[in-house]
Amino acid sequence: xxxxxxxxxxxxxxxxxxxxxxxxxxxxxxxxxxxxxxxxxxxxxxxxxxxxxxxxxxxxxxxxxxxxxxxxxxxxxxxxxxxxxxxxxxxxxxxxxxxxxxxxxxxxxxxxxxxxxxxxxxxxxxxxxxxxxxxxxxxxxxxxxxxxxxxxxxxxxxxxxxxxxxxxxxxxxxxxxxxxxxxxxxxxxxxxxxxxxxxxxxxxxxxxxxxxxxxxxxxxxxxxxxxxxxxxxxxxxxxxxxxxxxxxxxxxxxxxxxxxxxxxxxxxxxxxxxxxxxxxxxxx
Numbered sequence: 712x713x714x715x716x717x718x719x720x721x722x723x724x725x726x727x728x729x730x731x732x733x734x735x736x737x738x739x740x741x742x743x744x745x746x747x748x749x750x751x752x753x754x755x756x757x758x759x760x761x762x763x764x765x766x767x768x769x770x771x772x773x774x775x776x777x778x779x780x781x782x783x784x785x786x787x788x789x790x791x792x793x794x795x796x797x798x799x800x801x802x803x804x805x806x807x808x809x810x811x812x813x814x815x816x817x818x819x820x821x822x823x824x825x826x827x828x829x830x831x832x833x834x835x836x837x838x839x840x841x842x843x844x845x846x847x848x849x850x851x852x853x854x855x856x857x858x859x860x861x862x863x864x865x866x867x868x869x870x871x872x873x874x875x876x877x878x879x880x881x882x883x884x885x886x887x888x889x890x891x892x893x894x895x896x897x898x899x900x901x902x903x904x905x906x907x908x909x910x911x912x913x914x915x916x917x918x919x920x921x922x923x924x925x926x927x928x929x930x931x932x933x934x935x936x937x938x939x940x941x942x943x944x945x946x947x948x949x950x951x952x953x954x955x956x957x958x959x960x961x962x963x964x965x966x967x968x969x970x971x972x973x974x975x976x977x978x979x980x981x982x983x984x985x986x987x988x989x990x991x992x993x994x995x
Contacts, residue, residue: 917948
């Protein structure tokens with residue numbers, strides 16, 4: 712009975728609840744938050760409509776938020792929108808929880824029965840607490856996904872594939888080479904080999920500060936992947952200190968063609984392509 716009364720109040724007073732919720736959110740966020748009142752109102756209308764629909768279903772109260780598709784989608788969309796706007800997860804949860812006050816004010820105006828109001832308050836609290844928890848979880852997941860995507864984009868920018876010659880590509884590496892970066896290097900290089908029909912790929916490690924067993928293993932993985940694509944691989948940038956470290960670690964790079972300088976690697980790569988070229992055209 713109380714559940715039906717709450718649904719009726721939400722539907723009959725949806726505009727008043729939405730207006731009050733927008734007002735509360737703007738008061739919480741402050742004038743510098745940059746929220747658009749019109750967008751907040753659209754969010755409010757969508758969430759209140761979904762809230763009424765969820766309560767009007769046959770789902771138990773504790774399952775309404777997570778199991779009612781329209782309500783769950785409304786909460787998730789609101790949270791993801793706040794992620795893109797740069798709001799904090801706490802502020803996002805509080806925005807959802809502010810709906811409690813707006814709804815309870817409407818219910819208080821609709822009934823004088825204290826017992827009924829108390830039961831309705833428990834219902835709304837339980838429902839919107841679950842919505843607040845969902846919004847927080849969604850925010851965190853959305854933020855982590857944005858961070859992962861941005862990190863991947865930065866990795867892609869930090870490992871460009873450069874076309875040095877016809878059928879010859881190069882990847883100049885700078886900084887530490889870890890598993891995540893190796894994967895990006897490998898993906899970018901293999902795609903470029905396929906697109907350019909490259910015959911030789913040069914991996915230049917002049918900018919890699921240290922070469923240890925892990926780095927050598929990552930290089931071997933990349934070289935093997937390049938060979939599976941039908942291309943040869945040359946590693947350049949082997950400095951004296953790097954060569955000494957590799958020898959001391961006992962790392963076997965004997966099956967990989969290496970050169971001290973990128974220019975030497977390019978000259979070797981051009982020879983591997985089997986295409987004639989004037990001697991003066993090869994950089995020294």
